[in-house]
Structures are given as structure tokens and as C-alpha cells.
Amino acid sequence: MNRPDPESLLSKLNSEEEKSKRGKLKIFFGYAAGVGKTYSMLESAHTLKENGVDVVVGYVEQHSRKETLALIDGLEVLDIKEVKYKNIVLKEFNLDLALKRNPEVILVDELAHTNAKGCRHAKRWQDIEELLMAGIDVYTTVNVQHLESLNDIIEIVTNVCVKETIPDKIIDLSSQLELIDVEPDVLLERFNQGKIYKKEQAIRAQENFFTKDNLIALRELALRKTAQKVNKEVEITRLSKGKEIVIPTSETILACVSPSPSSQKILRTASRISQASLSKLIAIHIKNPSQKEMSKEAKKQLENNLELAKKLGAEIVLLHGDNMVEDILRFAKMRNVTKIIIGRNHRTHSIFSKFVKKDIVDKLIDEADYIDIHVIPYKGRSSNRYITKNESSLISKIKVSSLDIIKLLCITIVVTVISSVLKYMGFIQENIYLIYILGVALVSVVTKGYTAGIISSVINVILLNYLFTEPFYTLDIDDPNHIITLVVFCIVGIITSTLTSIIQQQVEIYSKREQNTHMLYEINRSFLRLSNKEEIIKKGLELLSVGLDKNVVCYIKDKKQKELKLYKNIKNKENEEIFISESEKAVAKWVFNNSTIAGNGTATLPGSRGFYMPIIGMNETLGVIGISSLGKKIDNEDICLIEAVIAQMAISIDREILAEVQKEASLEIESERLRSSLLRAISHDLRTPLAGISGAVSTIIKNKDAINESIIDELLHGVFEDTQWLIRLVENLLSMTRIDEGKLEVKKNPEMIEEVISEALSHIKKRIQYIKLKIDIPNEILFVPMDAKLIEQVLINLIDNAIKYSKEECEINIKVYEEGEYIAFEVKDNGPGVCENVIDNIFDRFFTGEIKYSDSRKGVGLGLSICKSIINAHKGDISVKNNKDKGATFKFILPKED
Structure with a gap:
């Protein structure tokens, strides 16, 4: 059983998990207005209702069509939201009402609609996203011309620029895409009968859009888009189950590229097929690590071929392997390739090669299942023809280096000496044969290629016959049995040598693949641990500098300075000034502005000293990577490494940008909440005492002769209480401002506890004159190191809090005691205590609890929050607990030593 592809399996699991949490989206997809999308959607709604599903109509564009209006009857319809815009009342989908109603399924027509100003979202597809996030299934409709990726094609086909578009991901992530299709002739007949548009709209549409040629082209695009979605689902399912057979639901073209001029013809042919079928084009080149280095001409030709593939829009894939046919077919099955385009040079074949030896094309045709093989003939000049692997392999295998010859001779001498010793010691001849076979195996292991092993087999047979077979020291053989033994020995030696060489090649290939896999793993792992934009950039530059052994720079967009900021990793200091000159920076700016590769080795600004590639994020170009091209030029393997690192850099930087945006949004929300709370404080908590002061003073002024002194004293006492309350409120607001701005300075000095408590009580002596106060120290x-003024504020806030929540017979107990390395302060009251469900939030800012006071004066909720900030600044802790009988005890601790 084949092992499932991990990425496809993960993609499927993620998709299923996301769908289980979100609502399901069903899109009725058409190629033009009037095909019956809304009608089909309403029919499906009636079917759901008959099956007991809670379905409602959120919004349906009726277009005065009688058939559509008739289908709405019998369905629950939500009220439309009316929005006034430029003296016009616009009717929009009521999102809040839909969320409040929370049906199982809701119908929302016109997915690509642009909402009127004043709605929560600018686009209706965003309204639908919110419904899906709330777990509500949505039925909607859209036409193919509204897809963002097809916008330019639609304009070319119809000569109409569609303004209302939706992201393609909406279609890709939909749970169900139902194509509503009718023949263009039938649609035109409906159009002429006035069933689609009103008369004025119909004339306009017929002049600009509603022509038969346009409808045919739009229909084809809609069919292809539907087929692409189906094919994507099929491919994920296929690979997640470990299936490697090709399911030809849509075309994928694979062009085989080699260092031959014929590859250019292959690529152009493959590109034409790809464009004609609107399919994906992949260009593959397989490199055999066991082969010797290609010539400069061959390398240059390969680079030109791969560059042409890029220009034609192909995906470039570079693999390592020694079995080209097997590697091509394995990759084709993994990527669901339907057509393989390969070339064949015209050349004469010997009779032997025609009947015995097959070339790559013949092997592909024999072994390919479900895949079409397209053979492109090429007859170029013999001087320009590249020598293929099959032609060069014989020469490369026959050649033996001088080092391999030395190794062969040394091993042969050692084996001969050992065999002579064994013969002298009286061992049988079969043991000597085994020693010589071991020698052949050793030669095969320590040398490269097949030739040394084969030569070793032949030499060992000759030595065995000459030294150890009767008659000795001659090449004659008296016993016929020895002939068979020596022939079999030679064959075994050759086979052993061949198999050993194949294993060596496989080891080299898999070692190269392991290096590539390990490199990609290290790249991914390196960026996962980084959480700072500068660290991400420096890590990317380090990986590229080490991997390419070149000077590397990065230009990143700096929002504050509104220009590109330079980062660099320089290995060769001599060329640093050339590489970061103004002319090179101008190339980088061009790449940044155009989001296109440029520089040395490209067709754009080739005179540059560096190769520049943009870092493209989700929504914008984030920066540019520059690689020095002084010395060795950038090849395709280097580009693969650069693309891998840049991709991870883009993902990591995007992640940091999103985190910053989220943080800013959180701060903005928090600021808005603080502002609302302050406005509440000003509108109520300040107005109440000010109204009391104004009323008391007004009464005294108007009636000073009519009222006695005791009443005047009582009114003035109330004025004093209100002013003291206002002073404490303002002090708390100022303290909160200092804390938010980071300006809360703690100046610790050894202070005597009695003096701190006494000073705090003196500030509120009017408030405590009618309560029972007990102090236990x-x-x-x-002496405790503290900022006396701040700790006094803590005590004042805690005592004031106790008085505010307690009844008329208020009792407060202030207790101080040692607790290990800390000094503990307790403020105990006999009030109603703290509700258990709010204890965790009582020190939060603007938290006021639920108890109402007799004077209707509700606190702002800053006192306890400021107490916590002050105690934390002293490296202490504050807490609260309910007493066993009644009331609550607030406790804070301060360290004895600073």
C-alpha cells in the first residue's frame, strides 16, 4: 500500500476541521444573468424546508421576475435593512438580524454585491464570511465574471471592466459549487422575451455584454473554473489516500528538459498545449549525481532552456536520480500529470540498439499508464547536438582515473599475497577463490564506475589461472572443470562490481536528496523560532550567504522612513562598495516597485552586479533580496535555494505584520474602552457630586436668612464630602495616566509604618470620624522600604472602598504584621463582602461590581486597580478574601528589604 502524501493529508484534515467549525457555503454558479441561479437556490430552499431544515431568506434580488417571486412564497423572509445614501434609500441585507435569528440555512443572493456606505462590511461576501464563522450555512449566487483572477480575461473577452469582484478563495473554500448552465441560445431567447432585464437595461446589456460570442466565452470560463475546483478536490483525496494513479480530471503538462537545443522546441510545444487547454505547465530536469560535470556549453544550454521555461510561465522542478524514466513517472503520478512532452533527436541506430537497447522515450511509452506521451522530433545540426546520457555513458564508464588504477593494483597485490600464504599453509583452492572475489568487491567499493571492478575481475581470473591452477605459472588449463570455475568467477566478479557501483550511485543520489530535504527542514525550523522582523531578515541573509557563499543584501520597506532599509551579510569586503552602490539600490527599487526578478542573469537590467528577487507577502511586496553575481553566476539550483528562503521570510514577516496589526487593533479597542469609561465617569460620576455642591451652595445663598446654622453646617459638610470625593477621583485619574505612560516612579526610602498609616488617616479624617477604626500594629x-506617598494612596483607597461598601455602623480594622520576608497590611471591614464570581476581576481597571450605594454615587473603578499597580511596582502582592462572619479583608505585602 502506498504511503499517503503528508501535505495533501494535512490539507484535507485542515479543510475538514475548518468545515466542521464553520458553516457550509453552497454557491450557485453561472456564466451570466438569467441562467437560473436564484431560481435553483429557492427550489433547493423549499426542498430543505420539506425535510425539516430551518431555512430563511436573508436577501433575494427579485429583478421583477414572476417565477422567482412565486418561489419566495412559503419561505420565511427577513426584513431588509434600509440605508440612506445621497437622498436615496438603498435596500441591503440585514446582517445583524440574520445573526440574531440564527437559522440553520440562510439564502443571500448576489455574492459579489458592494454594500452601501454605513454597512458593517464593504462587500456582501464579507457579510457571508461572518455568517459562516457563526456556524450558519449559506446559499448564495455569483457569476463567473465576478472572479478576481479572471477580471483581466473578462475585460478582454467582453470589453467590459467588471468592478464588483470576489476573491477566488471564496470559490475554492466553498463546501459545494453547483454549476447552473443553459445553452446560450436559450439564454438569448429569455433575454429577448424580457425575462432577464427591464427594457432600458436590456438595450444597454445587448449593446455591451449580452452577445452570443461573449456568452459562449463566459460559459467556457465557468465550466473550466468548476472543473478546476473538482480537480483540486480529487487530487487532495487521491494523494491523502496514497493513490499514485493519475486521475485525468484536468490537464497538467510535464515538459522534460535537458541540456539539448531540442528542449526549446519541447517547451514551446508544451506551452501551446497548456495555453490551449488552460492547464498547468511543469518543466522538469533530472540530474544524475554520478555523472561527470557537464561541459560549459551544455551548462549554458541548460540554463537557457530553463530560462525559456520561466518565460513561458512553467513551474521549474529540479530532481536528482539515476533512473530518469522511473523518476519522471513517479513525479508525474504524484502531481497528477496527464501529458508528458519529451523530445527525440534524429540519429541513426545500429541494428543491435534497435532490438536490444531502448531509449528513454520507448521506456516511457512502455511503462506509462493513464499518461499520454507526446514525442517531439528534432533534427538540428550535428555540431550543436548535445551528447545524451546514453551516448556518453559508455565512454564515462570505460574511463578509469589513475588513482583508481593505483587502488586496483594495491588491492590485487594484497589479495595475491594473502592467497599465496593460504596456499603455503595448505588451505583448499576454494578458499583462495573466495579471497579473490573479496578483492573484486573491495575494488568496486573503493573505486568509481564499473570499469575498475570489471578489470579487477579479469586480472584476478588470469592470476588464479597462472598462480593457483595446475599447471602452475602458465595460462594453460588441464582440468576442464577449472574452465567453468574461472568463467563463473569472472561473471560473478563483473556482477558484483556492477551491483556495487549501482549501490554507490544510489547512495550518492539519496545523499543529495537528504541534503536538500535537511536544508529545507533547517530553513523552516530556523524561521519558526524567530519573532522579530530584524531577526527574520538577518537569519534569511545568513542562510543565503552560507548556502551560496556570496554577498547578500536585503532591502525592506520601512513604514516610518517611507523608504527601503538596507540589511547586509558581506563575506567579501573588497566588493562591498560595488554591491551596495546607488546604481544597485536603483535596481532593487525597481524590483520592489514592479515585484519582478531583475539584475544580472535576467532579461531586465542585466548590467547589474547583483541578482535581485522580490519578497512578496500576502498583500504587498515586503522587500527585495540581492545576491552578488561577481564571480560565479546564479544557476537554477541556487535560485531554488533563494526561493525557498524567501518564501519562509515572506511567511514569517507576514506573521509579524499580522501580529503587529492585531496588537494595534487590541490597543485601539482598549483605548476606546478607556475613553468610554472616562466619558462615563465625567458624565455621571463627576456630574453627581457637582450637582450636589451646586444645589447645597444655591440653597445656602437663597435661604441663608431662613435656615438655621445646623442645616447650613450639614449642607457645607456635604459640599466638603463631595469635593474630597472629586479630589480623590482626580488623583486616581492622574495616577492612572502616569501608570499608562510608564511614568510611575517608585522612590523607596525606609519609612516607619506608624507614620505612614497616621499620614494616610489624616487625609480622610472627615470620612472616618463616624466609623469605628481599630489599628493593630x-x-x-x-521600617519598610517604600514610597510613602504611594503607599498612603493605597491605604486611602482601601479605607475609602471599605467605607463606601459598608453600612452605617462601619467598622474597619487595620492590621500590620510580619510574614516571612514581607510585611503584611490588612484592611478589614464589616460590609457585605465580595461576590465570589467577581473576586478575580476586582482589581481590573474600571471594574465597579454590582452593589449600588445609597447616594447613587458609583465609583469609576480605578481605586483598586491603581492599588495593584502601586504594590506591583514595589515588588509586592495584593489580594482580597471574604471574612468568615461578614465583610472582606484586603491584604497587601511589601518586601522587608529593597
């Missing part, structure tokens, strides 16, 4: 004098 140790007999010995305690």
Missing part, C-alpha cells in the same frame, strides 16, 4: 518599630 507590632510593638517594635518597623
Whole structure:
């Protein structure tokens, strides 16, 4: 059983998990207005209702069509939201009402519609996204001309620029895409009968859009888009189950590229087929690591071929392997390739090669299942023809290096000496044969290619016959049995040598693949651990500099300075000034502005000293990577490494940008909440005491002769209480501002506890004159490092809080005691206590609880929050717990030593 492809399996699992949490989206997809999308959607809604599903109509564009209006009857219809815009009342989908109604399925017509100003979202597809996130299934409609990726094609085909578009991901992520299709002639007949548009709209549409040629082209695009979605689902399912057979639901073209001029003809032919079928084009080149280095001409030709593939829009794939046919077919099955385009040079074949030896094309035809093989003949000049692997392999295998010859001779001498010793010691002849076979195996292991092993087999047979077979020291053989033994020995030696050489090649190939896999793994892992944009950039430059052994620079968009910021990793200091000159920076700016590769080795600005590639994020170009081309030029394997690193850099930088945006949004939300709370404080908490002060003073002024002194004293006492409350509120607001701005300075000095408590009580002596206050402190004098003014504010806030929540017979107990390395302060009251469900939030900013006061004066919720900030700044802790009988105890601790 084949192992499932991990990425496809993960993609499928993620998709299924996302669908299980989100609502399901069903799109009724058409190629033009009037094909029956809304009608089909309403019919499906009636079917759902008959099956007991809670379905409602959120919004349906009726277009005054009688058939559509008739189908709405019997379905629950939500009220439309009316939005006033430039003296016009526009009717829009009511998203809030739909979320409140929360049906199982909702119908929302016109997916690509642009909402009127004043709605929550600019586009209706965003409304639908919110419904899906809420777990509501949505039925909607859209035409093919509204897809963003087809916008330019639609304009070319119809000569109409469609303004309302939707991202293609909406179609790709939909749970169900139902194509509503009718013949263009039938649609035109409906159009002429006035069933699609009103008379004025119909005339306009017929002049600009509603022509038969346009409808045929739009229909083809709609069919292809539907087929692409189906093919994607098929491919994910196929690979997730480990199936490697090709399911030809849509065309994928694979062009085989070699260092031959014929490859250019192959690529152009493959590109024409790809364009005609609107299919994907992949260009593959397989490199055999066991082969010797290609000539400069062959390398240059290969680079030109791969460059042409890029220009034609092909995906470039570079693989390593020694079995080209097997590697091509394995890759083709993995990528669901339907057509393989390969070339064949015209050349004369010997009779032997025609009947015995097959070339790559013949092997592909024999072994390919479900895949079409297209053979492109090429007859070029013999001087320009590249020598293929089959032609060069014989010469490369026959050649033996001088080092391999030395190794062969040394091993042969050692084996001969050992065999002579064994013969002298009286061992049988079969043991000597085994020693010589071991020698052949050793030669095959320590040398490269097949030739040394074969030569070793032949030499060993001759030595065995000459030294160890009767008659000795001659090449004659008296016993016929020895002939068979020596022939079999030679064959075994050759086979052993061949198999050993194949294993060596396989080891080299898999070692190269392992290096590539390990490199990609290290790249991915390196960026996962980074959480800072500068670290990401420096890591990317480091990986590229080490991997390419070149000077590397990066230009990143700096939002503050509104220009490209330079980062660099320079290995060769001599060429640094050339590489970061103004002319090179101008090339980088061009690449950044155009999001296109440029520089040395490309067709754009080839006179540059560097190769520049953009870092493209989700929504914008993030920066540019520059690689020095001084010395060795950038080849396709280098580009693969650059693309891998840049892709990870883009993902990581996008992640950081999204985190920053989220942080800014959170800060903005928090700021808005703080502003609302402050406005509430000003509108209510300040207005209440000010109204009391104004009323008391007004009463005294108007009636000072009519009221006695006791009433005046009572009114003035109330004015004093209100002013004290306002002073404490303002002090808390100022303290909160200092804390938010990071300006809360703690100036610690050894302070005596009695003096701090006494000073705090003196500030609120008017408030505590009618309460029972008990102070319990140790007999010995305690000095604690603290900021006395801040701790006094803490005590004032805690005592004021206790008075505010307690009844008329208020009792407060202030207790100080030692607790290990800390000094503990407790403020205990006999009030109603703290509700258990709000204890965790009581120190949060603007948290006020639910208890109402007799004077209707509700606190702003800053006092306890400021207490916590002050105690934390002192490296202490504050907490609250309910007493066993009644009331609550607030406790904070301060360290004895600073």
C-alpha cells in the first residue's frame, strides 16, 4: 500500500476541521444573468424546508421576475435593512438580524454585491464570511465574471471592466459549487422575451455584454473554473489516500528538459498545449549525481532552456536520480500529470540498439499508464547536438582515473599475497577463490564506475589461472572443470562490481536528496523560532550567504522612513562598495516597485552586479533580496535555494505584520474602552457630586436668612464630602495616566509604618470620624522600604472602598504584621463582602461590581486597580478574601528589604 502524501493529508484534515467549525457555503454558479441561479437556490430552499431544515431568506434580488417571486412564497423572509445614501434609500441585507435569528440555512443572493456606505462590511461576501464563522450555512449566487483572477480575461473577452469582484478563495473554500448552465441560445431567447432585464437595461446589456460570442466565452470560463475546483478536490483525496494513479480530471503538462537545443522546441510545444487547454505547465530536469560535470556549453544550454521555461510561465522542478524514466513517472503520478512532452533527436541506430537497447522515450511509452506521451522530433545540426546520457555513458564508464588504477593494483597485490600464504599453509583452492572475489568487491567499493571492478575481475581470473591452477605459472588449463570455475568467477566478479557501483550511485543520489530535504527542514525550523522582523531578515541573509557563499543584501520597506532599509551579510569586503552602490539600490527599487526578478542573469537590467528577487507577502511586496553575481553566476539550483528562503521570510514577516496589526487593533479597542469609561465617569460620576455642591451652595445663598446654622453646617459638610470625593477621583485619574505612560516612579526610602498609616488617616479624617477604626500594629518599630506617598494612596483607597461598601455602623480594622520576608497590611471591614464570581476581576481597571450605594454615587473603578499597580511596582502582592462572619479583608505585602 502506498504511503499517503503528508501535505495533501494535512490539507484535507485542515479543510475538514475548518468545515466542521464553520458553516457550509453552497454557491450557485453561472456564466451570466438569467441562467437560473436564484431560481435553483429557492427550489433547493423549499426542498430543505420539506425535510425539516430551518431555512430563511436573508436577501433575494427579485429583478421583477414572476417565477422567482412565486418561489419566495412559503419561505420565511427577513426584513431588509434600509440605508440612506445621497437622498436615496438603498435596500441591503440585514446582517445583524440574520445573526440574531440564527437559522440553520440562510439564502443571500448576489455574492459579489458592494454594500452601501454605513454597512458593517464593504462587500456582501464579507457579510457571508461572518455568517459562516457563526456556524450558519449559506446559499448564495455569483457569476463567473465576478472572479478576481479572471477580471483581466473578462475585460478582454467582453470589453467590459467588471468592478464588483470576489476573491477566488471564496470559490475554492466553498463546501459545494453547483454549476447552473443553459445553452446560450436559450439564454438569448429569455433575454429577448424580457425575462432577464427591464427594457432600458436590456438595450444597454445587448449593446455591451449580452452577445452570443461573449456568452459562449463566459460559459467556457465557468465550466473550466468548476472543473478546476473538482480537480483540486480529487487530487487532495487521491494523494491523502496514497493513490499514485493519475486521475485525468484536468490537464497538467510535464515538459522534460535537458541540456539539448531540442528542449526549446519541447517547451514551446508544451506551452501551446497548456495555453490551449488552460492547464498547468511543469518543466522538469533530472540530474544524475554520478555523472561527470557537464561541459560549459551544455551548462549554458541548460540554463537557457530553463530560462525559456520561466518565460513561458512553467513551474521549474529540479530532481536528482539515476533512473530518469522511473523518476519522471513517479513525479508525474504524484502531481497528477496527464501529458508528458519529451523530445527525440534524429540519429541513426545500429541494428543491435534497435532490438536490444531502448531509449528513454520507448521506456516511457512502455511503462506509462493513464499518461499520454507526446514525442517531439528534432533534427538540428550535428555540431550543436548535445551528447545524451546514453551516448556518453559508455565512454564515462570505460574511463578509469589513475588513482583508481593505483587502488586496483594495491588491492590485487594484497589479495595475491594473502592467497599465496593460504596456499603455503595448505588451505583448499576454494578458499583462495573466495579471497579473490573479496578483492573484486573491495575494488568496486573503493573505486568509481564499473570499469575498475570489471578489470579487477579479469586480472584476478588470469592470476588464479597462472598462480593457483595446475599447471602452475602458465595460462594453460588441464582440468576442464577449472574452465567453468574461472568463467563463473569472472561473471560473478563483473556482477558484483556492477551491483556495487549501482549501490554507490544510489547512495550518492539519496545523499543529495537528504541534503536538500535537511536544508529545507533547517530553513523552516530556523524561521519558526524567530519573532522579530530584524531577526527574520538577518537569519534569511545568513542562510543565503552560507548556502551560496556570496554577498547578500536585503532591502525592506520601512513604514516610518517611507523608504527601503538596507540589511547586509558581506563575506567579501573588497566588493562591498560595488554591491551596495546607488546604481544597485536603483535596481532593487525597481524590483520592489514592479515585484519582478531583475539584475544580472535576467532579461531586465542585466548590467547589474547583483541578482535581485522580490519578497512578496500576502498583500504587498515586503522587500527585495540581492545576491552578488561577481564571480560565479546564479544557476537554477541556487535560485531554488533563494526561493525557498524567501518564501519562509515572506511567511514569517507576514506573521509579524499580522501580529503587529492585531496588537494595534487590541490597543485601539482598549483605548476606546478607556475613553468610554472616562466619558462615563465625567458624565455621571463627576456630574453627581457637582450637582450636589451646586444645589447645597444655591440653597445656602437663597435661604441663608431662613435656615438655621445646623442645616447650613450639614449642607457645607456635604459640599466638603463631595469635593474630597472629586479630589480623590482626580488623583486616581492622574495616577492612572502616569501608570499608562510608564511614568510611575517608585522612590523607596525606609519609612516607619506608624507614620505612614497616621499620614494616610489624616487625609480622610472627615470620612472616618463616624466609623469605628481599630489599628493593630507590632510593638517594635518597623521600617519598610517604600514610597510613602504611594503607599498612603493605597491605604486611602482601601479605607475609602471599605467605607463606601459598608453600612452605617462601619467598622474597619487595620492590621500590620510580619510574614516571612514581607510585611503584611490588612484592611478589614464589616460590609457585605465580595461576590465570589467577581473576586478575580476586582482589581481590573474600571471594574465597579454590582452593589449600588445609597447616594447613587458609583465609583469609576480605578481605586483598586491603581492599588495593584502601586504594590506591583514595589515588588509586592495584593489580594482580597471574604471574612468568615461578614465583610472582606484586603491584604497587601511589601518586601522587608529593597
